[in-house]
Amino acid sequence: MALRVLYAPRNIAGQPTEYATAVRALGLHVEVWNYGPVAFRFPVDRVVDLARWAGDPTYRWDVFDEAVRRFDVFHFQFANSLLIPGSHTVPYLWDLPLLKSLGKRVYMHFRGSDIRLRSHHLATEPESYFRYADVRCNEDLILGRLAICRRFCDGLFVSTPGLLDYVPEAQWIPHVLDPDAWARPPRPERAVPVVCHIPSARGTKGSDHVDSVLGALDAEGICRYRSPRGLSREELRTALQDADLVVDSLGIGDHGLISVEAMAAGAIALAHIHPRNRDRNPGVPVVEVTRDTLAEVIRDLAGDTARRSALRDEGLAWVRRRHNRADLGRVLVERYAQPPSEPARSYPDWPRSETRKRVTVLEAQVDLLQAKLALTPEANNRILRRTEPWQTRFRRRAERSPLARRVYQKLPRSLQRAVAAAGSSRSASPQQLG
Numbered sequence: 217m218a219l220r221v222l223y224a225p226r227n228i229a230g231q232p233t234e235y236a237t238a239v240r241a242l243g244l245h246v247e248v249w250n251y252g253p254v255a256f257r258f259p260v261d262r263v264v265d266l267a268r269w270a271g272d273p274t275y276r277w278d279v280f281d282e283a284v285r286r287f288d289v290f291h292f293q294f295a296n297s298l299l300i301p302g303s304h305t306v307p308y309l310w311d312l313p314l315l316k317s318l319g320k321r322v323y324m325h326f327r328g329s330d331i332r333l334r335s336h337h338l339a340t341e342p343e344s345y346f347r348y349a350d351v352r353c354n355e356d357l358i359l360g361r362l363a364i365c366r367r368f369c370d371g372l373f374v375s376t377p378g379l380l381d382y383v384p385e386a387q388w389i390p391h392v393l394d395p396d397a398w399a400r401p402p403r404p405e406r407a408v409p410v411v412c413h414i415p416s417a418r419g420t421k422g423s424d425h426v427d428s429v430l431g432a433l434d435a436e437g438i439c440r441y442r443s444p445r446g447l448s449r450e451e452l453r454t455a456l457q458d459a460d461l462v463v464d465s466l467g468i469g470d471h472g473l474i475s476v477e478a479m480a481a482g483a484i485a486l487a488h489i490h491p492r493n494r495d496r497n498p499g500v501p502v503v504e505v506t507r508d509t510l511a512e513v514i515r516d517l518a519g520d521t522a523r524r525s526a527l528r529d530e531g532l533a534w535v536r537r538r539h540n541r542a543d544l545g546r547v548l549v550e551r552y553a554q555p556p557s558e559p560a561r562s563y564p565d566w567p568r569s570e571t572r573k574r575v576t577v578l579e580a581q582v583d584l585l586q587a588k589l590a591l592t593p594e595a596n597n598r599i600l601r602r603t604e605p606w607q608t609r610f611r612r613r614a615e616r617s618p619l620a621r622r623v624y625q626k627l628p629r630s631l632q633r634a635v636a637a638a639g640s641s642r643s644a645s646p647q648q649l650g
Contacts, residue, residue: 238545345467349419360567378470422466479531
């Protein structure tokens with residue numbers, strides 16, 4: 217019987233849909249499940265209702281049970297699995313050992329911020345976006361999830377060469393697409409090129425700087441700058457087909473899917489790619505730019521139509537050679553066909569969800585408050601008056617959430633009584649919460 221493959225829980229940039237098309241063509245049964253609304257209306261086989269997921273434990277188990285019964289291979293995305301954390305207090309990736317115990321083949325595909333470490337990126341990438349943008353990075357969570365994946369997955373994948381810095385044992389799976397679907401008819405080189413920047417995340421792409429530099433060049437008449445937002449998938453394709461130059465990222469040190477799509481659409485891709493990542497992907501025809509060189513590179517390309525024409529042809533050939541679905545399908549089917557590894561017999565420390573981590577910090581703050589409240593009745597009354605606005609909200613949260621209830625139980629009795637008094641008539645008693 218042919219292997220049955222599931223891509224979940226997110227259809228990141230439509231890449232799992234592309235994988236499914238490639239693998240299905242080789243005779244495997246494949247489905248793509250997306251948890252929550254599907255970005256850009258990428259086609260999927262099932263949308264998991266996150267509202268029901270959060271509030272209905274039976275629904276969560278039914279989704280998991282159906283997946284276990286129907287699929288042999290689980291190709292997960294973005295460091296998440298089937299039983300994603302939510303309002304329920306399920307740890308990250310806790311279903312991986314269960315899937316392995318059932319003889320399933322499990323793979324994890326890392327995409328970027330799910331595995332990139334701020335400290336390492338700052339130490340190795342001079343153009344790091346962390347120097348210029350306030351982008352969150354929970355390194356404890358990233359490392360905890362990576363430890364679990366290393367222990368319970370049959371294989372690890374990354375989407376770009378630069379992510380091998382964080383998962384050296386992973387296999388790089390290049391972005392894929394159908395070049396024919398992105399192709400446009402040839403046209404003469406424009407005297408004033410159209411330059412596009414369509415970031416998926418402005419902070420990581422250096423978009424404020426790009427806007428500033430290219431806006432000034434547009435005002436000079438060097439180029440026509442466009443940075444549309446909120447595009448549908450079809451509108452994105454049209455924008456790239458109309459562009460001459462497409463600026464990807466200035467601060468990651470690698471190019472992303474937008475560069476591949478741009479080259480497939482007949483545009484020239486520009487990005488900052490660290491030399492070690494160019495060595496991992498020799499010959500990649502993405503023009504090098506940094507924050508300091510962006511204006512100069514655009515000026516040079518705007519005035520050199522012959523070079524633009526050559527780069528355009530090179531990009532089209534590169535995409536057909538290195539990013540085609542047929543080759544990727546063969547690579548994935550070969551990996552999926554390998555026998556599953558033995559389940560691990562020991563367990564790493566399970567990473568806490570963001571909610572649990574915040575509650576742990578809050579509990580420590582409550583401990584400090586308890587010590588300080590061993591003062592005078594006057595001090596205690598001042599605290600009670602200052603906390604009136606949140607007492608009702610906190611009490612209602614404590615009624616629903618085991619995590620909030622833990623914090624409530626650690627409050628001084630005087631604060632518990634104040635919270636109870638602020639509750640509505642349908643609230644539980646302090647004894648019920650305690």
